[in-house]
Amino acid sequence: MANAVDQVRAEYDEVPYDSHAFPLSAPGHLAAIAYLFGLDVPDVSSARVLEIGCSAGSNLIPFAAWHAEAHAVGIDLSQVQIDQGRQRVQALGLDNLELLQGDIAEMALEALGQFDYIICHGVYSWVPENVQDAILSAFRRLLVPDGVAYLSYNVYPGWKAKEIVRDAMLLRGGGRGTPDEKLGYARGMIDFLEEVAPADSVLARALADFRIATGNVRDYYLMHEYLETFNSPCYFLEMLERAQEHGLAYLADAVPSTMFAINYGDKVSEPLLKECGHSQVLLEQYLDFVVNQTFRRSLLIHAERAPQIRYRLDRSRYGRLHFAAWLPPVAGETRMDESRQEYGDRDAGTLITHDPGVKAAVEALNDRWPWTLSRDELLTAAQSRLSAAGIGTPSDLDARLDDLLDLLIVRGQLRFRLEPVVPHPSATPTWLDETTRRLAELAREDPDPCVYNAWHEEVALSPLDRHLLPLLDGTRDRNDLVKELLNVAGTDVNALSRDAVTQHVDTIPQRLAGMKLLLP
Numbered sequence: 001m002a003n004a005v006d007q008v009r010a011e012y013d014e015v016p017y018d019s020h021a022f023p024l025s026a027p028g029h030l031a032a033i034a035y036l037f038g039l040d041v042p043d044v045s046s047a048r049v050l051e052i053g054c055s056a057g058s059n060l061i062p063f064a065a066w067h068a069e070a071h072a073v074g075i076d077l078s079q080v081q082i083d084q085g086r087q088r089v090q091a092l093g094l095d096n097l098e099l100l101q102g103d104i105a106e107m108a109l110e111a112l113g114q115f116d117y118i119i120c121h122g123v124y125s126w127v128p129e130n131v132q133d134a135i136l137s138a139f140r141r142l143l144v145p146d147g148v149a150y151l152s153y154n155v156y157p158g159w160k161a162k163e164i165v166r167d168a169m170l171l172r173g174g175g176r177g178t179p180d181e182k183l184g185y186a187r188g189m190i191d192f193l194e195e196v197a198p199a200d201s202v203l204a205r206a207l208a209d210f211r212i213a214t215g216n217v218r219d220y221y222l223m224h225e226y227l228e229t230f231n232s233p234c235y236f237l238e239m240l241e242r243a244q245e246h247g248l249a250y251l252a253d254a255v256p257s258t259m260f261a262i263n264y265g266d267k268v269s270e271p272l273l274k275e276c277g278h279s280q281v282l283l284e285q286y287l288d289f290v291v292n293q294t295f296r297r298s299l300l301i302h303a304e305r306a307p308q309i310r311y312r313l314d315r316s317r318y319g320r321l322h323f324a325a326w327l328p329p330v331a332g333e334t335r336m337d338e339s340r341q342e343y344g345d346r347d348a349g350t351l352i353t354h355d356p357g358v359k360a361a362v363e364a365l366n367d368r369w370p371w372t373l374s375r376d377e378l379l380t381a382a383q384s385r386l387s388a389a390g391i392g393t394p395s396d397l398d399a400r401l402d403d404l405l406d407l408l409i410v411r412g413q414l415r416f417r418l419e420p421v422v423p424h425p426s427a428t429p430t431w432l433d434e435t436t437r438r439l440a441e442l443a444r445e446d447p448d449p450c451v452y453n454a455w456h457e458e459v460a461l462s463p464l465d466r467h468l469l470p471l472l473d474g475t476r477d478r479n480d481l482v483k484e485l486l487n488v489a490g491t492d493v494n495a496l497s498r499d500a501v502t503q504h505v506d507t508i509p510q511r512l513a514g515m516k517l518l519l520p
Contacts, residue, residue, distance in 0.1 A: 005077070005103055005131065018220055018448075019056035019085065024254040024297055026456035027063060027070075027117040030148045032417045033252050033299060035317060036409070038310035041146055042116035044419055046070055050115040050142060052135055053077070053123030057085035057099050062452035064097040065435040073112060074099045092438050105134035115142050118149040121297075125154040126230050136246040139300060149300045150254060158294030159233035161206040166226045168193060173227060182227050183219055236285045236296060249306035250281055254297035257412025259283075259311070264290060280311050313409060315402045322372035324415040325365040325408060327351055334359050336389035349411060357393075357400045360385035370455065370516045372421045375401070421454050423519050429481075430508050431474035432517065440469035453516040464504050465511070472508070481505045 023029065027049050031041045046069045051060050054074025064072045074097070076082050082101040089097050120135055127135075139149040173186030190207065197204040214222060225231070240250050253259050261269035261283060268290055276283040287293070330342040330350060336359060342350040343362050353359060364373065364381035373381065379401055383393045394400065408414035415421075424433055436451050440461060443449035449461040451469065461469065467488050471481055482502050512518040 005105070005128065018218065019054075019058035019081070021059050021062050021452055021456055021458050022121050023456040025059060025119045025121050025150045025152075027119075028417050028419060028421075029254070029456070030117055030150055030299060032321065033254070033256055034148045034301070035320065035418055036256070036313070036416070037252055038308050038314065038317075039146070039148075039251070039301070039305060041148060041418070042144060044070070044117075047116040048113065049073070050112065050118045051075070052104055052118065052120040052138060054081075054085070054099060056081045057089060057097065059119065059121065060097055061089070061092065061094065061439075062456050064094045065092070065433075065439075065452065066454055068096065070096060072097045073115075075102055075104060075107070077101070077103055088442060091442055092435055094435070103131075104138060105131050109138055109142055112142065114144045114147075116144055116147045118143055118147065120150065121152045124151055125232050125234075126224065126228055128230060129232075132232075132242070133246070136243055136248060139243075140247045140302070143302065145302060146305070147301070148251065149248070150297065151300060152295065152297045153239060154231065154233035155239070155288060155293050155296050156233050156235050157289055158292045161202065161209065162294060163233070164203060164206045165190070165210045166231060169226050179219070179223055183222060186222075186227060233294075236288050236293075236298075237281065239296070239298065240281055243300055244303065247303050248300045249303040249309075251299040251301045251309060253284070254299060255412065257410060258287070260410045261287065262410065263412075313406055315406070318375045318402060318405055320418060321416045322374050322418070322420045323365065323378065323405065324368065324370055324372045324421065325362075325413055326369045327362050327408075327413065328366055334363050336360065336385070336391060344413060348413070351404075351407070351413070355400060356386060356389070356391055357382060357397050358404050360389075361401050361404055370421075371423060371519070372415070372417060374420070375405075415455070423454070423517065426519050427474055429474055429477050430472050430512070430518070432469060432472040432512075434473075436517065437470045437472060440466055451515075451517070455516055457516065459515040459517065464501070468505070468508070478502075478505055481508075 027047055028044045031044050034041045045067055047067070049060065049063060049070065049072045051072070051074045054060060054076050055078075057074050060072045060074050063070065074082075074085065076085075076099070079101045082099050085099045089099060118139055120139075124132055124135055135151070139151075143149055168189050169186035172189040173182040173184070176182045176185050190210065193203060194207050197207060243250065257263055259280065261272050263269075264287065268287075272283055272286050276286060288296075327343040330344070330346060335341060336356050338354045338356065340352065340354050341359060342352050344350040351358075351362065353362075360382040361378055363385060364378055367381075379398065382397065382401065386393055405414065409416070424431070439451040440449070443451065443461060444466045449466045450458040451461065453459055464485065468481065468485055471484055471488075476484065482498070482505050485501055485505065486498065509518065
């Protein structure tokens, strides 16, 4: 298999994969899901985290930046991508993040030590079978007994149709010389097939889905998703069989709301719950067919811990969690009475309630968004709002809040963590932490400049903000920022008046709040 691995290495060295942060793989997110379903997990703030296939490290940088007492290690086959990542890590001064080049199937992994959380995103389906086994073996050997691993991979049935498109692209473009030639000929194949495919055919539908899915993606994505040597989807149950062979068990999906049959309507949930009984994995395999699933993000644990998993939500565990949600009233403002009101986004499903206690809790979450409240803090905030409205606290308010939390978790409308997600303290003049400022400065020449917030999210920067954010070290007042922004931004502001730049500076607090970097 050496030649196969060398081929994969060459493909990524020649066309590096853009390095991004993936919030669903954040250790804090993995820990909270594991805890929700009955497992105790290592402390995230001081965790040791490994990422297999880390590219240039952008999925580890936000974790390392926001968790100074933690330690992160990234491994990637491509020396080009590791070199890119090391330059950025050094420039950011992150001494708790280490990037290593190597083949996971050949490295002396035990020398790395044990890890609390292991991430492998966008790798498993795109490597030879022996490397897939090496990934699962690494999970088993390197994961601490109470640790959690994250694995993403392509799945059937959704990839059945996508394979038609991939095979056609490979037929015409796969054997060409340069990446540009491969893509050019592969795109020509898609254009040709779109012209000749019968309108009601499976091929026409597959091509239409391809256009929708790849409308705004860049060349590197098409190269590695459709023209790379290896792309091996599997069924969910097949993946779990292989994991079981390595002493691993399925815990949950990284999007827990997808696991609850009730979210798919009675027509789906009633027969499937009857058919699958207490088998969560069988239920989810059926659901993959219902939604034509193409991609999964599975959390895996040591098989010995599987009996501890509890898929029925346990309210006694809410006391350790911290919650965040944004569910604004659909029409008007909250009325603290028993009138009917809707909250949230009608396209995504709304919360309908007549209960003033629930309304008070929702408003407390909205007021705190995007930061978290503990359950006790949520209860206190709801009581305070009821009191301000002249309404006494119901004796069962605790239970009503737990009903609300149950519903929002099942629907996927609630974020939750074991540690509070809070901003850095506000300051005047405006101040951002050093890592964020350095990230903004380094990103000035990137095609898609961004920084990261405490939710492990990428935050896109405007042409002006990529120059402005590095200046927010707390030493500059409004006039200083305007002056320096005009000096350093150059061509980015040449077409703007001084008044426009001043207005941009004056709206810093609102924009930073929208980026989830500071309190509003």
